[in-house]
Amino acid sequence: MSTLTEAPPPLASAAPAKKPPRRRGRLTPYWLLLPGILWLVVFFALPMVYQASTSVQTGSLEEGYKVTWHLATYWDALAEYWPQFLRSVLYAAAATVLCLLLGYPLAYLIAFRAGRWRNLIMILVIAPFFTSFLIRTLAWKTILADNSPVVHTLNTLHVLDLTSALGWTAGDRVLATPLAVVCGLTYNFLPFMILPLYTSLERIDGRLHEAAGDLYARPWTTFRKVTFPLSMPGVVSGTLLTFIPAAGDYVNAELLGSTDTRMIGNVIQTQFLRILDYPTAAALSFILMAAILAMVTLYIRRSGTEDLV
Amino acid sequence: MPFVTWLKRHLVVIAGLLTLSYLLLPNVIVTVFSFNRPKGRFNYEWQQFSLDAWRQPCGVADMCGSLSISLQIAVWATVGATLLGTMIAFALVRYRFRARGAVNSLIFLPMAMPEVVMAASLLTLFLNMGAQLGFWTILIAHIMFCLSFVVTAVKARVMSMDPRLEEAARDLYAGPAQTFLRVTLPIAAPGIAAGALLSFALSFDDFIITNFNAGSTVTFPMFVWGSAQRGTPVQINVIGTAMFLVAVLFVLASMLIGNRRNRQKA
Numbered sequence: 001m002s003t004l005t006e007a008p009p010p011l012a013s014a015a016p017a018k019k020p021p022r023r024r025g026r027l028t029p030y031w032l033l034l035p036g037i038l039w040l041v042v043f044f045a046l047p048m049v050y051q052a053s054t055s056v057q058t059g060s061l062e063e064g065y066k067v068t069w070h071l072a073t074y075w076d077a078l079a080e081y082w083p084q085f086l087r088s089v090l091y092a093a094a095a096t097v098l099c100l101l102l103g104y105p106l107a108y109l110i111a112f113r114a115g116r117w118r119n120l121i122m123i124l125v126i127a128p129f130f131t132s133f134l135i136r137t138l139a140w141k142t143i144l145a146d147n148s149p150v151v152h153t154l155n156t157l158h159v160l161d162l163t164s165a166l167g168w169t170a171g172d173r174v175l176a177t178p179l180a181v182v183c184g185l186t187y188n189f190l191p192f193m194i195l196p197l198y199t200s201l202e203r204i205d206g207r208l209h210e211a212a213g214d215l216y217a218r219p220w221t222t223f224r225k226v227t228f229p230l231s232m233p234g235v236v237s238g239t240l241l242t243f244i245p246a247a248g249d250y251v252n253a254e255l256l257g258s259t260d261t262r263m264i265g266n267v268i269q270t271q272f273l274r275i276l277d278y279p280t281a282a283a284l285s286f287i288l289m290a291a292i293l294a295m296v297t298l299y300i301r302r303s304g305t306e307d308l309v
Numbered sequence: 310m311p312f313v314t315w316l317k318r319h320l321v322v323i324a325g326l327l328t329l330s331y332l333l334l335p336n337v338i339v340t341v342f343s344f345n346r347p348k349g350r351f352n353y354e355w356q357q358f359s360l361d362a363w364r365q366p367c368g369v370a371d372m373c374g375s376l377s378i379s380l381q382i383a384v385w386a387t388v389g390a391t392l393l394g395t396m397i398a399f400a401l402v403r404y405r406f407r408a409r410g411a412v413n414s415l416i417f418l419p420m421a422m423p424e425v426v427m428a429a430s431l432l433t434l435f436l437n438m439g440a441q442l443g444f445w446t447i448l449i450a451h452i453m454f455c456l457s458f459v460v461t462a463v464k465a466r467v468m469s470m471d472p473r474l475e476e477a478a479r480d481l482y483a484g485p486a487q488t489f490l491r492v493t494l495p496i497a498a499p500g501i502a503a504g505a506l507l508s509f510a511l512s513f514d515d516f517i518i519t520n521f522n523a524g525s526t527v528t529f530p531m532f533v534w535g536s537a538q539r540g541t542p543v544q545i546n547v548i549g550t551a552m553f554l555v556a557v558l559f560v561l562a563s564m565l566i567g568n569r570r571n572r573q574k575a
Contacts, residue, residue, distance in 0.1 A: 029404030033412060036393035036456055040415050043453040047430035054433050102328045109325030123560050124329060128336050130556030132514055134533040135549040138541060139335035142342065142353045190332060240421070248423020251516060255537055265425045265517075272429050272521065278436075285429040292423060 048289075055282035065278065077283045081267050085287070088263040091178065091253075092246035095185035099193040099242045100235065102186070107197035107234070108227075112206075125194055133188055137255050140184050144174045144256070176258035184252035192241040200234030201227070236303045244292055264288055336553055343546035350540025362543035366551075369542040372532055376548065379529040382444065383513040386451035390512075391505045393452070394459025395497075401460070402467045419457045427454065428521035435522060442524025450522050451512040458511065459504035466500025 055073060059065035078085070110121050128136060143150055151174050154160050163169040169177040204227065212222040228235075250265030264284065271281035316323075342352055346359035367373040401412070419427065431453070435446055474496065478488040516530040523531060533545055 029400040029406040032396040032400035032404075033406070036397040036460075037412060037415060039393060039453060040419070040456060043431060043434070043449055044419055044427065045415065047427075047434040050433045050437055051430035102331065105321050105324035106326075106328040108321050113322055113325075119564060121329065123557060123564075124333060127553060127556045127560065128332060129510055129514070131336060131339065131549045131553045132530055132533055134516060134530050134537070135339055135545055136335040138353075138533070138537060138545075139338040139342070142338050143334065145353060187331065187335065190328070244421060244423055248425045249517075250425065251534075265423070268425050268429055269520075272432065278433070281429060282433060285426045288423060289426045293421075296421060 051282045051285060054278050055286050057279050061276050070279070073279045073283045074287065077280050078287065081264065081284060084262055084264045084267050085291070087261070088247050088265070088288075089291075091182050091185060091261075091263060092243050092249075094182045095189060095246045096193075096239055096243045098182070098186040099190050100239065103190055103193035103197055103238065107194050107201055110194075110198050111201035111204075122198075125191055129191060134251065134255075137184055137188065137252060140180070140187065140256055141175065144180050144183070146173055146175065150174075175256065176261070178257070178261055180256040181253050181261045181263075184256045185246045185249060188249070188252065189242040189246050192245070193238040196238040196241060197231060197234040200231045204230050232303065236300070240296060240299070244296065247292060248288060336549075339546050339549045340553070343543060343550045345543055345546075347543065352541045352543050352546065359543075362547045366544055366547050369544045371527065372529075372542065372544055372548075375527045375529045375532040378444070378526060379513055382448055382451060382528065383509050385448055386455055386512040387505050387508040389448070389452040390455035390459050390508045391501060394456045394504055394508075395463050395501055397456070398460045398463035398467055398500075401464055416457050416460050419454055420461075424454075424515075424517040425521075428518040431518070432521045442522055443526045446522045446524070447519050447526060447528065450518050451515060454515075454518060455508035455511055458507050459501075462504035462507060463497060463500040466503075467497050470496050 053067055054065070056067055056069050056071060057065040058068045058070045058073075106121075106125070110118055110125075114121050142148065145151065151160075151172070154174070155172050160169050160172055160174070163179055164171060168179040168182075174180050174183075208226050208230070209222055212226045217225065247263075248265050250263055250269050253261050253263045253266050268281055268284050268288070271277050271284065342355070343362055344358050344360065345352055345355055346357050346361060347354065348356050362368070397412075397416070400406070401409070428450075431446075431450055435442060440446060470493075475488055475492055478492045483491065514530060515528075516534060519528050520531060520534065527535070529548070533541075536542060536545060
């Protein structure tokens, strides 16, 4: 009757059970799981199967599609859209690095330096979530507009000359360039980086910092040898929570970018909703999923075994 | 060099506050531009101060209708996801059963999947089944992607719960139903509330999955998306500002209540 076993109590030794655990129906967990799991199987797992089958179909919208195991769809899709794939990975990676660089100081500030302001700052980090992200993304059109103070300043400081030389911006414009898209991605997914970072920083025992200081570590050394390694779980989950949605995003590329900044999400969206080429769209979506799962697994393995433990 | 020392000591604070302003700048712009009177169809350039949009928040055709659809979907998605997710969370923490690994991956995968992939595959399913796209398909999709977040939130709370409290209730002759309602549920409530709040926010703000599976139904995010092509009415900013204020007030109020409770206990 192993199904009856309750979860082991965390303080089992301190709390000897006075009575044997009550007998519960051994089907109870299955009844609890059934509706939710059924929902996920039918509306999450099953669609993946349908999509896999769609990706190897051929035909047309008028005559209908048939499974013909036409794997060339995958090859054609990759051959045609590899620039968008590459762009998605690059933009998402750039946004993730920026999120880490921008988010870490703020998470650190909330965890160790904010004092009684901690709750207020926390609210200010979360509250934008409750305003539609599309409205907030549109606000970047104003911030990055050609005659806005931000772009004017960047122009005056000749920063845009440098970024244009690197191909990140075009001329004296920021809007409709890769920089604008990466800026939007960074902005949109920054809270997903800050929250896990904060969670793992907050768990660090403050006495470890004191100990490092007592052992004559300079603040920077303390950070490098104590704080940062201990915050690795937050870094790993923050990176994943930023990279995955950023790589599949098409909203920022559409609103802040141009035809030259289209990401793979834009292609999937257009193929599915406008061109109605379902096999190609399904194949692209499958490649994206496989690529992200592979990258994530690799990343978790590398950071998981060496740094997380 | 007192300034350099000061700068060194407060570098983290300065950098953190800069990030915070980066996060809040768009909200400031949204608020300021809700008082704008734009010249053309788009509200991206400041022209002159006006209260028109605040006086007539529903002055744009279809906008408040889409807002009401979004609210309805968010409420039902929250109810559905919270109920199903809480049940799964309890099963995961309290019982041992077969296929636990499979269940865990089924919970984790939707959170690790780009939205566009889930959106596209769900649309494939609906098209294959010949389902009528609209309110119900959106609701189904929202419950699906909110579920995992509820499970995670509730699981964390139930796991940190001291099982001795329930044993004590049983020792005091509380029946199973009584133990659950008077002891277990109140302790798990903050986790359930967090999951529900997250579901509401995720559902209300979702665009990508909704856009694929909405048919001709227009939710508020879809209205905003459409207006980015056709012309952005100032009223969008009014709604955005109001949502931000409501969220901040809501959180502040819940914190004040929490503080008072703690003080009363002490």
